[in-house]
Amino acid sequence: MLYPELFKQLESVRWNMDKDIPWDQFDASRLSEEQAQTVKMNAITEWAALPATEMFLRDNRDDSDFSAFMSVWFFEEQKHSLVLMEYLRRFRPDLVPTEAELHEVRFEFDPAPALETLMLHFCGEIRLNHWYRRAAEWHDEPVIKAIYETLARDEARHGGAYLRYMKRALQKFGDEAKAAFAKVGVLMASARRTAQALHPTNLHVNERLFPRDTIQSRLPDPEWLEAWLDKQIQFDAVWENKVVERILHNLSLLMERSFESVQELNRFRKEMTQKLAATAAAASAAGGPPGTQPA
Template sequence: MLYPELFKSLEAARWNMATDIPWEQFDRNLVSDEQLRTIKMNAVTEWSALPATEMFLRDNRSDSDFSAFMSIWFYEEQKHALVLMEYLRRFAPEYLPTEEELHNVRFEFDPAPAMETLMLHFCGEIRLTHWYKCAAQWHSEPVIRSIYEVLSKDEARHAGVYLKYMRRAIDRLGDSARLAFAKIGVLMANTKTAKALHPTNLHVNKAMYPEDSVQSHLPDPGWLEQWLDTQIHFDAIWEGKVVNGILRNLSALLETPIQSIKDLSRYRKVMSAAAHDASGHLVAG
């Protein structure tokens, strides 16, 4: 099992909201109303770890090890929402999300293949790591800068954990796991379409379409792209860091040179063809 050692390592890295955030350094002159609104949107988005956890537990009923890890992931992601809300409660309570606004992002996600979902969230954690690093640079107010830096480190650790479960999946499932990871990797690392691709911005409930993404349930559904494009300026350089992180980790995981999205696309096609040949019928890829 991975969970016992993961618990130890993540427990050792855990930060304390009361003592590790420099609340006393707050400077109201260094944070704008525009920035406070983005903090609110981030807080509500982080709250969506609740329906994501419900999805993971439902779709991984046969995997008690991974399900146990969800106890850590859920705790830490809800803590992210909480620290952002604590910032607003202390310094700008008029921007604090209401309970109704938080509850609006809790809705049922359609069942999905476990390996594809695992890869999707691995990519999402890499993306959040860099989104929050970029957000920390955008802010000049020292307390919120510190919070975003702390959150970025948490998201990087979560990506590392997902990667461990992906390695375990390849050991257990072999090429079917490799193909699933490659398929989602091609989607999430495509710089032409992937800039805002994150689990919270994807359609997850056909019956609710088109309002079936977490972002569509936010107080401002169009917030994310505005935040990326015109506020924190998550540009091509930052996007390159996300893509490089995905490709570099996949190259090591799949034990094959992957330096570009074209390399990954070729790998996916080879794996898909091999699965077709082995099964005698087409495997989606």
């Protein structure tokens, strides 16, 4: 099991909201109205760890190890929302999200393949780490800068934990896991080709509620994310390339095969898809279950 070791690792570096955030360094003159508004939007977005956890537990009922790890991930992600709300409570109490605004982002996600969801959230942690690092640079006020730097480190550690479960999945599921990880990797590393920010909170997850079935669509300002990325923290092509490079680098290590570009990863995805199809066809011809070889 990975959970006991991951628990110890994350416990050893866990920060304390009272002692490790420099609340006494707050400088009101360095916090603009638009900056304060974005803190509120991110506080609500982080609350979406609640429905995400419910999704993970539902779709991983056969995996008690990973489900146990969710107790750590959920605690730390909800703490992100809490520290952003504490910042507002102390310094901009008029902007503290209401319970109704928080509850609006709690809705059921449609079931999805567990391997693809794992890869999706691994990529999401990488992206959010870079978003928060850029946000820390954009802000002038010392306390919120420190908070975003703290959250960015958490997201990096969470990505590392997900990577451990991805390595385990390769051992258990082989080519099926490779195909799933490559498929989602191509999607999440192709943000420059899409009009929307590629993060789990910005993807459609409930067909019945479409188009209000993304986390971002249910925020008080559904358009804020694009403005935050493009006009405020200016998450430009240089930063996007950093995200893509991290995704490709980690997949290269995971698959033991070099991926220098999304195109190379896509070719690998096609290879895995064809290999799985051939294996299934051979098993069908032999009258056995998928994944078996004919005698």
